[in-house]
Amino acid sequence: MTKRILFIDRDGTLINEAPPTYQLDSFDKLTFYPKMFEYMGRIARELDYKLVMVTNQDGLGTDIFPEDTFWPLHNLVMKSLEGEGIYFSEVLIDRSFPHEGLNTRKPGIGMLKHYLNNDEYDMENSFVIGDRITDVQLAKNLGCKAIWLNLDASLGGAEINDQAELLRKDTVALESTDWSEIYSFLKLGLRQVVHERNTNETRIHVEVNMDGSGKSAISTGLGFFDHMLDQIARHGKIDLKIDTKGDLHIDEHHTIEDTGLALGEAFAKALADKRGMERYGFALPMDEADAKVLIDFGGRNWLVWNATFQRERIGEMPTEMFFHFFKSFSDAARCNLNIECQGENEHHKIEAIFKAFAKAIRMAVKRDPISNYLPSTKGVL
Structure with a gap:
């Protein structure tokens, strides 16, 4: 039987992004979304999905984002998730900047090619969960569906209209990061x-x-x-x-x-x-x-x-x-x-x-x- 996958963004999805830089590089910026642990735990226990984390970390390893400010915080996030029975099969991190245009950066699929044309996976019934339009575009590029969080904060009305084709049939847009809604939707499914x-x-x-x-x-x-x-x-x-x-x-x-x-x-x-x-x-x-x-x-x-x-x-x-x-x-x-x-x-x-x-x-x-x-x-x- 083929396996469905949840490709889950990290910042803005599991944990709050910290304005004005939106770069999580210190422990005082780290906060988890309410009810995330409870309902991600239910998803991991009750629903038959493989969990894969996909995150863009602009310039990780450069002077503006040294690795020693990233890994201690990231490791705490992962250990906290595992403490609640939430295990990710793979964690994929892109370090490039947006202007570089690398295919490894979301919505590019360079890091995810091993999931494509693979009889082990049911991509049509898999989901990308994220808070940015690039997550929706990633879902389209992978041939799966999207759950788009923080709709009001992500785009203005004109930009939403520009992306109407993306949002037409395979995207569920939620106006807040409420993990109880995400859990209910995944459990009931997109019929x-x-x-x-x-x-x-x-x-x-x-x-x-x-x-x-x-x-x-x-x-x-x-x-x-x-x-x-x-x-x-x-x-x-x-x-x-x-x-x-x-x-x-x-x-x-x-x-x-x-x-x-x-x-x-x-x-x-x-x-x-x-x-x-x-x-x-x-x-x-x-x-x-x-x-x-x-x-x-x-x-x-x-x-x-x-x-x-x-x-x-x-x-x-x-x-x-x-x-x-x-x-x-x-x-x-x-x-x-x-x-x-x-x-x-x-x-x-x-x-x-x-x-x-x-x-x-x-x-x-x-x-x-x-x-x-x-x-x-x-x-x-």
Whole structure:
């Protein structure tokens, strides 16, 4: 199993930086952030991350920053952390000045190349934690995510706008260095995924935020299908963006089936860590239609489909493709789905199924931030 990493800055993240020089070169400047030891200790004990410290120390070893003013203080910091059970696998220190432009200095990755293209590490689900925009840039350069601290103090509004692309999808910005928030976030995880699925028949872009508010932007070229996918976002409280370009000049089959596969693959990525998750869900009637959807994100795919339709199409969507969509989702998301529906109005029946599906997902992906419990007697999902 690949290992996730926390690349953690030292000054301004674990310990206060001391103005006006922001250089920690004497013991009277050393103060640790409140609750850092408590929650860093929990991260080290409870969460499965490798800890790596990455710090820029401008001119260390030169006359303006002699080594004998750095190492006694740094060693005290490390011993204090170890006294609380917080062990860093590696401590990487760059000594260059900003104007030198060396690739070893954050956001350069010169000191971190051994973590790249290495099957031991899950860089996509690793994080850089730091208080400067260079830490966010480092995360981007490494191909991982960022937790950015001290937002208000780090940049003004104009500078934030300039860095909008960096902050767009893989950065969590916290307005203070509150280690309880960092711990809670890491424990719950960033269940946000951007996923592409491209074939000769379809090109699909999916963005999913499992802990969203129900926002959606759906475009598949099939209006009724868009309407049904919108139900998943709205009633599941999931932020969902789907852009499908399919071979509709042939028929609807590939567009619908491949969208189900792409959405299921995105869910599988977003729900990779199921600790604290409910796992199961169920729901729901709509008017005269009685729909039941049971779901289990247990890692195994299976579909039970007890729904029939008397019309060949609803809107532009062939009713035979409803089964194929849910089968594709079940296979790709590795979940059990049991779907039943009875009723008279065909539109109501399928809409009830999609709404029930959304509500079932909402129940199943709900998490308890206090729990580290994996919902399985096997101990693995």
